[in-house]
Amino acid sequence: MSDGKKKVPYGFYIIWVLSLAGILIISTVFLYLGLSNLKEITGESFLNIIMGIAGLGIAAKVGYDMFKARISLKEEAFEVLTELLCVICGEKILREFKEGDYVGKVSEDVCPKCQSSPSIVAIYSRTPKGKEKRY
Amino acid sequence: MREGPISLMQLGQSDWLSWIFFIMFIMMMQFYASRLQAQIWISEISRALSKLEEYSNDSARKFVEEASKYGRSQDEIRTMFEKVRGFFLIEPVTLDPYGAIKRMEHLLNVMRSHLNATMMEIAPKADGWKRSNLRDQMAGALTLDMIYRIIRHYFILGRKTQNLIYIAQIQMLLPEIMRIAKAYWKAGDAFRLGIPIGDGIGPLVALRLIGNAEPSEIAENILGAEVEIEGRKVMVVKAKGPGSEVGRPGLAIERLVEGREGKVSLIVTIDAASKLEGEPTAEIAEGIGAAIGDPGPEKYKIEEVATKYGIPLHAIVIKEDHLDAITSMGEEIARSADEVIKRVKAIIGSKTMPGDFVIVAGIGNTMGVGNKMGGA
Numbered sequence: 278m279s280d281g282k283k284k285v286p287y288g289f290y291i292i293w294v295l296s297l298a299g300i301l302i303i304s305t306v307f308l309y310l311g312l313s314n315l316k317e318i319t320g321e322s323f324l325n326i327i328m329g330i331a332g333l334g335i336a337a338k339v340g341y342d343m344f345k346a347r348i349s350l351k352e353e354a355f356e357v358l359t360e361l362l363c364v365i366c367g368e369k370i371l372r373e374f375k376e377g378d379y380v381g382k383v384s385e386d387v388c389p390k391c392q393s394s395p396s397i398v399a400i401y402s403r404t405p406k407g408k409e410k411r412y
Numbered sequence: 413m414r415e416g417p418i419s420l421m422q423l424g425q426s427d428w429l430s431w432i433f434f435i436m437f438i439m440m441m442q443f444y445a446s447r448l449q450a451q452i453w454i455s456e457i458s459r460a461l462s463k464l465e466e467y468s469n470d471s472a473r474k475f476v477e478e479a480s481k482y483g484r485s486q487d488e489i490r491t492m493f494e495k496v497r498g499f500f501l502i503e504p505v506t507l508d509p510y511g512a513i514k515r516m517e518h519l520l521n522v523m524r525s526h527l528n529a530t531m532m533e534i535a536p537k538a539d540g541w542k543r544s545n546l547r548d549q550m551a552g553a554l555t556l557d558m559i560y561r562i563i564r565h566y567f568i569l570g571r572k573t574q575n576l577i578y579i580a581q582i583q584m585l586l587p588e589i590m591r592i593a594k595a596y597w598k599a600g601d602a603f604r605l606g607i608p609i610g611d612g613i614g615p616l617v618a619l620r621l622i623g624n625a626e627p628s629e630i631a632e633n634i635l636g637a638e639v640e641i642e643g644r645k646v647m648v649v650k651a652k653g654p655g656s657e658v659g660r661p662g663l664a665i666e667r668l669v670e671g672r673e674g675k676v677s678l679i680v681t682i683d684a685a686s687k688l689e690g691e692p693t694a695e696i697a698e699g700i701g702a703a704i705g706d707p708g709p710e711k712y713k714i715e716e717v718a719t720k721y722g723i724p725l726h727a728i729v730i731k732e733d734h735l736d737a738i739t740s741m742g743e744e745i746a747r748s749a750d751e752v753i754k755r756v757k758a759i760i761g762s763k764t765m766p767g768d769f770v771i772v773a774g775i776g777n778t779m780g781v782g783n784k785m786g787g788a
């Protein structure tokens with residue numbers, strides 16, 4: 278039902294991954310240069326180390342953002358349920374919502390116990406903790 | 413011997429150079445920081461804007477698709493939808509407040525009948541129930557279109573003028589705007605399928621109170637059924653379901669009270685109210701007054717007639733996020749109906765005597781909620 282949402286922009290991902298790799302490589306090079314010259318602390322090696330650490334930090338942030346985006350692109354769990362009650366024998370039935378259901382309606386469903394028609398007593402959505410509802 | 417000082421000098425030079433570059437870099441960052449910030453924000457807004465456009469287009473497409481099942485082709489509906497796009501209601505002047513409510517009421521009546529007539533054209537073969545659902549699905553799509561246009565306006569303005577104030581304002585409001593837009597987008601599906609929404613808790617409680625009693629129409633799209641609760645005669649009022657309808661509860665209550673020449677002991681209104689952040693969903697609160705969130709006229713009528721005859725006005729509200737109110741009703745909200753009924757009975761029991769006449773009104777959108785148990 279949310280076809281519009283499933284379109285994953287692949288180009289965007291490629292750019293993301295490439296930039297992540299680029300930042301990682303550059304920052305490791307900087308870090309290596311800085312650390313290999315560590316015997317005599319000059320401004321340059323100090324600068325290299327700072328650049329390397331900053332680069333790694335940026336890479337971590339970009340990677341984290343990507344991870345988060347991937348999570349939010351996953352299908353969201355949801356369900357809308359219709360609760361039926363048989364007036365004759367008191368049997369409760371829970372099933373998925375169907376178009377045309379409304380609270381108070383005598384449903385076309387058949388009571389599994391006494392074969393009479395139950396009425397709809399409630400319609401609600403149930404969303405697992407931490408998930409978003411879809412309707 | 414000669415190499416020593418030279419290599420030292422060279423080392424010193426490159427050291428100097430890198431420091432100069434470093435300082436220049438920092439200065440440039442300082443200089444361009446606000447520019448850079450603006451650019452980052454603009455790209456954030458631009459991403460949100462394309463998401464908004466997606467929401468808006470998707471809900472419009474779904475509306476056209478759904479409406480096309482009822483007698484018109486998709487192209488015809490699209491043309492008609494384009495005409496309704498940008499539909500507006502100009503609020504009456506309140507500089508001279510005399511009769512502002514009356515004028516507002518008139519405008520709302522005209523708007524309702526105009527929208528209904530438009531729906532009649534768009535979906536001639538739909539029954540009344542489906543037509544009102546379609547009307548409100550369309551209203552959702554129009555709201556999303558409006559949100560998209562407003563954000564686009566500030567985005568273009570901000571980009572054109574590079575004015576950080578415009579950009580910052582929108583950027584800071586963005587999370588809330590996106591949350592609202594997403595709710596409207598989801599609401600479209602609820603209206604398409606006719607699932608009860610969070611705002612429907614008032615009518616749901618009313619339906620539970622009505623039970624098997626036979627309801628009759630009191631006012632435009634408002635039904636009432638008389639039941640007995642603890643020896644009191646209770647007129648339970650709700651919008652006419654199961655289509656998306658709020659009706660005119662104020663008018664109905666006014667008619668009921670006037671019809672009995674004011675011999676009403678108590679009016680209880682039940683409605684969903686927006687909760688504060690941190691309050692639990694489906695928390696029930698009691699108070700005094702008319703619990704109804706209309707633009708004014710209906711609430712005015714209830715207060716007016718209650719004041720005229722000195723009838724106590726009690727209210728019960730069910731707290732929910734204002735975005736939950738327009739999307740499918742959550743389980744905890746639906747389950748709260750039992751507790752609300754207990755509260756209604758307690759209020760009636762403590763504030764009135766047996767034999768008294770009481771009005772209980774379940775305010776809200778009755779989509780997916782019928783008019784009596786075990787029947788239409």
Ligand SMILES: [Zn+2]
Pocket residue numbers: 363364365366367368388389390391392393
């Ligand atoms: Zn049964």
